[in-house]
Amino acid sequence: MVTSPRRLVLTGFGVLSPIGSTADAFWDALVAGTSGVRTLTLTDCAELPSWIGGEVQGFAPRTLIEKSYRKTLNAMGRTVELGVIGTQLAMQNAGLAKGTVNPQRIGVEFASLMGSTDLNDFAEAAKIASPDGKTVNYEAWGRDGLSKITPLWMLRHLPNMPACHGTILFDMQGPSNTQIPGDPAGLIALAEAARVIRRDAADVMVVGASEGRISPITVCRYNMYMEMSRRNDDPAGAVRPFDRTRDGTVTAEGAAVFTLEALDHARARGATVLAEVVGYASGVDRGCKGPGLARVIRGALAAAGITPADVDHVNAHGTGTTTGDAFEARGIAEVFGRDTPVFAPLSRFGNLGAASALIELACTVLALKYGAVPGTLNHTDPDPACPVAVHTGAPRPVAKPYAVKVSYTTMGQCAAVVVRRWE
Amino acid sequence: MRRRVVITGMGAITPLGHSVPALFASQLAGRTAVGPITHFDARSFPTTFASEVRAFDLGAFVPDPRRFDAHGVNTRFALAAAQQALTEAGLLDPNTGDRARMGVYLGSGEGKENFEVMTTATAAAMEPGAATTNVRAATGFMFRHLNGEYEEYQEMYVPSGELATEFVLEGPFASCQTACAASSQAIGEAAEMVRTGEADVMLAGGSHSMITPLGISGFNLLTALSQRNESPQTASRPFDLTRDGFVIGEGAGLIVLEELESAKARGANILAELTGYGSTADAYRMTDPDPQGKGAIRAMADALRDARLNPADIGYINAHGTSTKANDAAETKGIKAVFGDHAYKVPISSSKSMLGHLIAAAGVVELIITITGLRAGAVPPTINLETPDPECDLDYVPKTARDVRFQHALSNSFGFGGQNVALVVSAFRG
Known part of the structure; x- marks a missing residue:
């Protein structure tokens, strides 16, 4: 598009x-x-x-x-x-x-x-405004507390x-x-x-x-x-x-x-290239049902001009939450079935919030660069409610040139980016 | 041929009215909404006044207002402004059009922190005589006293997420926070998403309130706010020699940006065309604009180039005009550098003289005023401009509104942190 x-x-x-x-x-x-x-x-x-x-x-x-x-x-x-x-x-x-x-x-x-x-940015001001630790005296905060806080x-x-x-x-x-x-x-x-x-x-x-x-x-x-x-x-x-x-x-x-x-x-300027960014899309899956996420992933694939068969792996947000993972898996499965390995790097370092999507994307960028996809940690008992093929264990070789990164909020705001291995 | 972007709906919740017509009538009449802060007891703060939204009733705008009882006012204001904009555009009914081709781009601020619980928790966990708090105890105290539902709704993705959910806008989304430039940047980038074909319709704008104990404390600590406590209604005095800082406001504005052929195909009423967008960074200082207006100059010039217009084509400038010493002087320098002789002929005004500064929502509300003026053939004044500043010697339409017919207008928004945005809107011609 x-x-x-x-x-x-x-x-x-x-x-x-x-x-x-x-x-x-x-x-x-x-x-x-x-x-x-x-x-x-x-x-x-x-x-x-x-x-x-x-x-x-x-x-x-x-x-x-x-x-x-x-x-x-x-x-x-x-x-x-x-x-x-x-x-x-x-x-x-x-x-x-x-x-x-x-x-x-x-x-x-x-x-x-x-x-x-x-909290210690304004501890002294807090003590002035709330000597009893129960109520707040706004007048004391404004008059004497403010000056205790760094400008x-x-x-x-x-x-x-x-x-x-x-x-x-x-x-x-x-x-x-x-x-x-x-x-x-x-x-x-x-x-x-x-x-x-x-x-x-x-x-x-x-x-x-x-x-x-x-x-x-x-x-x-x-x-x-x-x-x-x-x-x-x-x-x-x-x-x-x-x-x-x-x-x-x-x-x-x-x-x-x-x-x-x-x-x-x-x-x-003779720069070294890590990977190419070839497609992206975003959209809202109201109620976190799955089809909306699938629509966003398909949009990113279409923007990249590729099909699911061209994708080496899906890099999921995979937060480890009960409803979040099930939602994400439904969306991914609707596009990829169980054919494409899913890698959830958040298992390694936790949820970085606003920084989560880019640090997770980095795992895929490096995987494409080095030709090996690391495994997801702690996935030992696959949940039938999450119908995707999670990649675990030792790194597996990169077999195809493209990878998809997915992320979402609990309100169903979904985004997907497609990157390509640089050759 | 790039896709053209038109505006087919507008909505606003502001201290000067809860609709676009009410807002514009107040602006033309030179009314101010500034008064003593009522949201909390600010009587001992360095600044005791603000421009507050009064008597807001979300129930007038959404069928199930109780669902948003625990939300922040940023979400609540945004919902009401969005309902107005989508209604005017004829897109409120979720069965209208392809909702996956309609998105949301909101410039919005943080939610409201629970000041009382944070303060009491911090104080309760301090040993007598200590200057710091016991973090373990304070954290436990907060965990027992905060309301989880309320806290969740203060997350920064919630206002834009609720707009998408409530109004079934399932296409692309974004939400930015670039301080005072946020909603203008949201509009400019949302227009780009329509131009590239990623969406056909984008609901774009901003929503914000920082009239909270920590918001006022933060700005007072930076000495950014006017402290003219004895005369709040004359405190916002952009371009006046005696200006001493900005007056904080709150509110929301949303506009419907739509691809021209899409708007024509459904027979939408086209209010104006968004023709130009420029966005730059000062790369100068955290809090001060570049004194020569370097980044502002490029933002304005880029917006004109994007609109394929010459400076002399611009018939009105809605200034950022914050009423701070630094902004108004630098903005004036910037306008002169871009417009040359025409700078002295073009009417310029600051909506903030009456509205105060709506921070993340400022740019969109000012663009709405600009578009309404374009259609009405009138420009609002800059009130409280009484003592000329030799550094600010342009035509700021002092005190009273003026009838002016114009085809193209420029609206400036410059954010704390050095983000500069300029937008050009034009009368729509087939």
Whole structure:
């Protein structure tokens, strides 16, 4: 449906994840079958039903950030830090130092959510407003509490700040946007970046996502309304995509950032290509029934000009939730039956929320690059309600040139992207 | 030949009215909606006033309003504005048209955090004399006191998701948050989705409220808000020498963007054509616009080029005009750089002088005002413009509305964080 002479390729990749914070470490962990799900440490969740998840180990923004920008760290919450460092890593990997692209021809599309505040950002103000810990005196908050909060507090958490800092750090003056529609947000960002390049408003787009959501408010909220695994004594075995014994997902943090580039531009500068982006679609499956998701997947295949038989594997969101996995499996099965292997990488590191779709996509991009698809963890007892062929165990060779990435929200907002192995 | 995009429906929930006609009549009359904050007790805050939506009744717009009792006002406002826009477009009935070819693109903000529970939890878990809280205890406290249903509905995908669900818009979706540029960016990118053929109809716009304890606290800490507490109604004074910050507002606006042939085929009433879109980043600072308006200049120039128009073709500019020192000066510089001599001839006004700043919903509501003005042959004034600023020396239509006939107009939106968006709308001609 979308036809254009401008082909689009991924040329750079940066990652900060619970299973590794370089592209190589990330891939090695995927091949080895390592789990990054552990007992949470960034927030003490002992009073919550689920206290496990995926955290980025040893993340040290002060040593990673560009020196000239170090002082700006005090205006960044964890989501912003992860996004900015992730952007640096992707730009390095792509060989795109500041000034190597005309600033007006490079932009950014990020996926992020409102980063919840650290309670200690306003602990003193809270004590002033609520000495009894039961009621809030607004007058005291406004009069005496506010001055106890850092003036930059709000900037630390705004969703558009990862993109904003990226534009400043790398002098990117093209379009800048930030997508917020939950788990598929990264695929929506990728599709929009593709549209920007195809209408010739840029040659290169940073496409990234970050979430630093192991904060007290966020983990508390997720425990209230998301199905969270209670396998606290077996973190690595907790997320069980499409498995009969699955009991929920776990939360996680991290960043995944790509550079998306017009092929003509990538060739002209001799860039290394990771994979080609050949199709995308989105749409809403009201009530999460399955046919709507199938329609979106077919739309992405049609945009890519391929059929299900051309697809090596489907990269599923596979959160390990009871209703979510069943819904996703129905949609995938309607298009692919049981013929196409399904890989659910979230089993390795947990649900990164707004950053989930791009870090999951990264697993497929690397799989196509290295010619091997890692297996899904913890899928041992296939659930008849999930009629798909889940790929488990040792990596299997890539047999076909295309792969499909799927994501969705619990309201049925679905997105799919088709990528092609680069040859 | 690229597909053309027209506007076939509009809806708005604003502090100046809960419909487009009511909003526009208020704008022409120079009425302001600014007054003391009533949503919570803000009397001791540095800023005590805002532009609030009053007497909002979702039941006037959707058949089952109780379903949205636990939702944030961002979702509730959006539903009402969407119902108006789809009704005007003749697309409210879900049996009309191919709903898989109709999508949603919403610029929207975060939901509302439960300030009272967060504050009491944090305080209750502090040891006497400590400066920090016991996170384990505070988290447990919140878990016991928050309402899970309410919290879920504050997720950022919910407002756009509810629009798709309620109105059976099953095609492509997106939702962006680029601060004050969000709804204009949503409209520009949604129009691109129609141009490329990914959708035939996109419901696009924005919805937002930050008139909350943490929202006002955050902006006050950044000293971005006017603190003219003794005279709230004159506090939003774009381009005036004595301006001291913006006035925060809330609300929603949605418009129906439709591919021209689709609109013609079903005999839709075409309100205007969306002809141009430009989007750039300042790459300058987190909170301040580039003082020379560098990014704004390129956004405006790109939008004109996209519309295949010359600067002199533009008959009205709806300015971003926030009433902050930095924005109004930089925007004026930018307009001069793009429009040259014509900058001094074209009427420019700031809807925010009366409405306040609707943040993520600002751009769409201002575009709706622009389109209504295009059709009515009139432009609203910039009220409270009394003391000329030597740096702001253009025709801002001070104080009273003016009859002006124009074919093409430009609407600017510049976001905190350096996102710049300009949109061009034109009178529709076959």
